[in-house]
Amino acid sequence: MNPDQRIFIAGHNGMVGSACHRFLQNRGWTHIITASHDELDLCNAGETFAFLQNQKPAIVINAAARVGGIHANQSYPAEFLQSNLAIGLNLVEGSRRAGVKRLLNLGSTCIYPREAPQPIPEEALLTGPLESTNEGYAIAKIATLKLCQTYRQQYGLLYHSAMPTNLYGPGDNYHPENSHVLPALLRRFHEAAQKESPAVKVWGTGKAQREFLHVDDLAAAVFHLLHLEDPPDWVNIGTGKDCTIAELAKLIAATVGYSGKIEFDPSRPDGTPRKVCDIQKIKATGWSPKISLVDGLLQTYQNFRQSLQTNSLRK
8 A cells, every 4th residue: 555546535524534534644645535425425326336437546445424423323213224324335336346456444333232242342243232222323334344344255355344432533523412422522511611500411320331532543543454464354443441421521521621510311321331342453453542532632622612713613
């Protein structure tokens, strides 16, 4: 792999895609192919196939997805399943037809069973029922992973997958209801600090345990995997460390300077009780995360405030 190769980043405007784009640009890549949703609808097979045939990239990174937190997944399960199935199928099959030899598909550790052993090894896939609150999204991501695996087996194409844990960082979505837990809390605590609110309410009991990875660490992992001659069919990407939602809320409160009360709402769902991934497989290839949660939160909050000032916050 070299900077002169043509590489297509599907979903380059999202948090993950933009991080990969920045990472490649900073390392001298000059032939990065991108397309906005207005230019290319990845849910449309004909458009996707024609685009890939015309552009003929050497490498495809699938960072495109319809994503959201518990509320969004519960409210729109059909759309999450249908859209992500279509994106995965169209990119993988379109890449095969266009002669693309290497594709890295990005998914999520939500593909693993709700009651998977902790930390979650890659081998836990399809060993039990999924978490019901994001089942549609997870099934679509499992299907795309298996599509890459079978194309590698049958066609000899180097199509492989990476399953990142909960991500945060520049370019995140801060919608008050449809975003993931960390950006939702960051916005909520920031607004509470600005208004000097006496208390902030957090969904769930606060006991659920989650792992968080800065998106720039993920971009470095993607670049690392693309340099491997024989990568695993799929590999977890995370920190291997977790914290409770209550601990996360306290960290975010400290980051934004909020000193009021934190209240939990047990009538809201916690989701999976604990989710932290086993990262021994990718660490064995030479990659490990570099950004701590404390440092990552501070950097993310600075970016959040800058985005507010420039009216560029995704919300």
